Amino acid sequence: MMNSFNHMHEWRKNIDQFFGESFWNEFDSILKPNIPQVNIFKKEYEILCVINIPGISQIKQINCEIDGYHMHIKGEIKIPASGYELIQEEIIQGSFNRTIELPYKVREDKVDARYEHGLVFIHLFKDVHDEHRAKAIRIKEGEK
Template identity: 80%
Template sequence: MDSFKHMHEWRQNIDRFFGESFWNEFDSILKPNIPQINIYRKDYEILCVINIPGIQQIKQIRCEIDGYHLRLQGEIELPAKGYELIQEEIIQGSFNRAIELPYRCREDKVHARYEHGLVFVKLYKDVHDSNKSKTISIEEGEQ
């Protein structure tokens, strides 16, 4: 008896009953968002602190501002070659994430830096309306 076949049938029955979007509600529980991010706000500024460990070169991270969204792309790969993974709490792998910002941000006034496994992106509120996007250059080191 193939137990996985029965699990697949069980999931199909739930999809038919609740609709295919039923599982979308559990995505953040079953598959946590990577990279993890904290967003802070002060007056007309936003500070995004993004947890991206294991970056050897800044070029591994693509960061873009697009009005109301901060888009991140890259890969988290921890250097543990030759070892068997027993417990995984630091999520690894490719990521492509769009973070919704509390308000539209300027594309021309952005500062980002990578320091000790964290990306700090400082954004400013846009008081003008524009539909452009801009790639963000990340610097290495301390402020």
């Protein structure tokens, strides 16, 4: 068994030499899912973001900012299991720092957020002043 592990290590080393050391880094975003998981729902003038963040004991562990067309969220998912060895991990843990693109620019002054049963619900509202509309120019007769 140990011999096959050595062969695998050699195989990876050969791939690194052929493709370059950053070859495996390109797969990180494919192999590792984004955390936290986010669902985004929209209406004509509203967005509801539902973010899966289990194990939060204090809401200040989550930092969330709204910046026009983006929502930035960072924190850490920790599942307390002190004294145990992790043998299967499907609930991804660790620090996260995600930027989520929103379908339209939102108001920064009107946000409602709550944490309930491991989910963060963030209710956002469209910035209707961001609409780019043609403005009529009134032309006067005569000189200055």
